[in-house]
Amino acid sequence: MSKNTPKAIRGTQDIFGADAEAFAYVVETFERVRKLYRFRRIEMPVFEKTEVFSRAIGETTDVVSKEMYSFEDRGGDSLTLRPEFTAGIARAFLTNGWQQHAPLKAATHGPLFRYERPQKGRYRQFHQIDAEIIGAAEPQADVELLAMADQLLKELGIEGVTLHLNTLGDADSRDKWRAALIDYFKKVEGELSEDSQERLEKNPLRILDSKDRRDQQFLADAPKIDEFLTEEATAFFEAVTTGLDAAGVKWTRAESLVRGLDYYRHTAFEFIPDDGSAAADALGAQSTVLGGGRYDGLMESLGGAPTPAVGWAAGIERLAMLVGGHSEPAADVVVVVEDDQMTAEGQAAVSAIRAAGISAEFIASGGKKKRFDKAVKVGSHAILAMSGGERRLRYQSEGEDSVRLASALRKLNLD
RNA sequence: GCGAUCGUAGCUCAGUUGGUUAGAGCGCCGGUUUGUGGUACCGGAGGUCGGGGGUUCAAGACCCCUCGAUCGCCCCA
Known part of the structure; x- marks a missing residue:
């Protein structure tokens, strides 16, 4: 190769052969399953005004300031390559009057962009499949969405992956829980890891999934969300779990599973490989295969009417790593x-x-x-x-x- | 942003304590052989050893810087 040949951008991939076949297999299977559940196909722009994401995500973490591909276009507007689907879909829901289709079951897939350090299963341009139900407040929507995710993974032949489920309650429950966690960890602040001491200021919920031994000794006795749930929130979560059982979706309660963003409410979930499984091995440190939750607070942050919604997304590359060899057909x-x-x-x-x-x-x-x-x-x-x-x-x-x-x-x- | 490991042919890699003109297998191209045939053999193209600087009589190898890759930490919408 000549030394003046341009190289690929860091964190991008050129996919070929069996890997490309596996990638296509994931997308084809998603398309098939999404039709079984009657999710409507939508196509979204790859870039949006930066505020679509900054207002949706909030300025809470490094995410907006450091991890988005933002640039100014010739008209002087700040634009951003989409780092996720949800915010753009929410924007489209509001600007296109898709309220008329509510509850809207929508599905899409395509490239997303995040300025992160690449590692196994993590790239700067990566691809996701995505499913959302917008304008549905009832727990049945969560159940349907999760049943679809579960069936998709089964149809892909992915084994050794379990649904980890939690509730964050409504806004009130969540705020009280957060305050209690801060109180609790403040008392032992000196014994926490340096990272968690910083999390205590910026993102206390994240201490719960710290990998550091110094933190883990305090996790078992940390305040639980269940102590702060309102009656409605409890009933909602019970309806979700009952529905999952009825649908035959296996799940496990994960009390420390949290979401960083404020707009998440109630259901939060991730499909995670079981310890020691082939899937866990294949994915390395990037363990979540598919994740999502209920985001009832999002529409308001974009200036819309309060609109309940729930959704999930899954990395196509990660799924492709789990579906095994898909050689090119003869x-x-x-x-x-x-x-x-x-x-x-x-x-x-x-x-x-x-x-x-x-x-x-x-x-x-x-x-x-x-x-x-x-x-x-x-x-x-x-x-x-x-x-x-x-x-x-x-x-x-x-x-x-x-x-x-x-x-x-x-x-x-x-x- | 931090850390570890690694960069030699298109691919996978060898290259000894620093020492002639940097090699192999696979792949590619051509030829011979075979002739319902996936064989074998011969030949060829293809490398400024990631880039730059330094040490040395001599650097692919040692040192520094830099770029990139991989894996992990952080973050994870």
Whole structure:
């Protein structure tokens, strides 16, 4: 490679071969399942005004200030490459009058951008599938959304992953819990890790999932959200868990599962690989496969009417790492011309084959005596070889494929 | 933002305590062999050893800087 060849941007990936097939398999499966649950397909812009994200996410963490791809366009507006789907979908819901479709079940997928240090399962341009139900306040919406996520993972053949479920209560419950956590940890502040001492100021809920031993000794006795839940919030969570049981979705209570952003209410969840599972191994430190929750507070932060909503998103790259090998499928037919006199005839044949809906590779270049070897290496159900004015058809595999092919090729007079 | 490990051919890698003209396998291209054939053999193209600086008679190897990759911490919408 010449040294003046431009390199790929850090944290971006060029996906090829089996990895690309696995990626496509995830998207295709998502599309199929989303139709089963009657989620409507939406397409969203890749960039928005920066305030769409800054107002939605809030200025609470480093997220907005350090981890977004923001830039000024020629008109002087501050724009940002979307770091998530939800805020943009909420904006679209408000600006397009999608209230008329409420409750709106919407699904999309595509690239997202976050300025983070790349590591296993984490890239600066990455891709997610996403599902949202907007304008539905009832716990049944949470159940349907989770049932869909659960079925998707099953259909992808991903095993050893469990739904971790928690409730953050309503705004009131949540605020009281947060205050109690701060009180509790303040008393032992000196014994906490440096990171958690800082979290105490910026993001106290996050102390609960600290990996540091010094913090973990205090976690068991920390105040629980359940002590602060209102009656309504308790009833809501019970309705969700009852619904999940009825839907046959396995779950486990995760009292320390939290969300950093203020707009989250009630249900919060992540599908996480079980310790020691192959899935946990494959994902490294980026363990969450699919995550989401209820975000009843979001619409207001964008200036809209209070609108209940719940959604989830999952990284396609991470899912693709879990679905195993998806090798590129063999061609139905390889047409190989071993005699340049017959190139046109070969081209005619391969065109007819493809027009009939049969996948075909065409080999008519390079050393004549090596073309057949190439044809064998390509991998196919059948090889149609042309030389010396003659055609020879050879089946590489037995079974349904050959039967189907044979009948199709007979119709084309190529057998 | 912090830390660890690693950068040699398109790919996977070897290269001894620093010592001639930097190698292998695979892949690619050409040829011979085989001739319903995935073989074997011969040949070829392809590297300023990530980049820059330094030490030395001599650096792919040692030192510094830098860029990149990988993994972890932080963060995680």
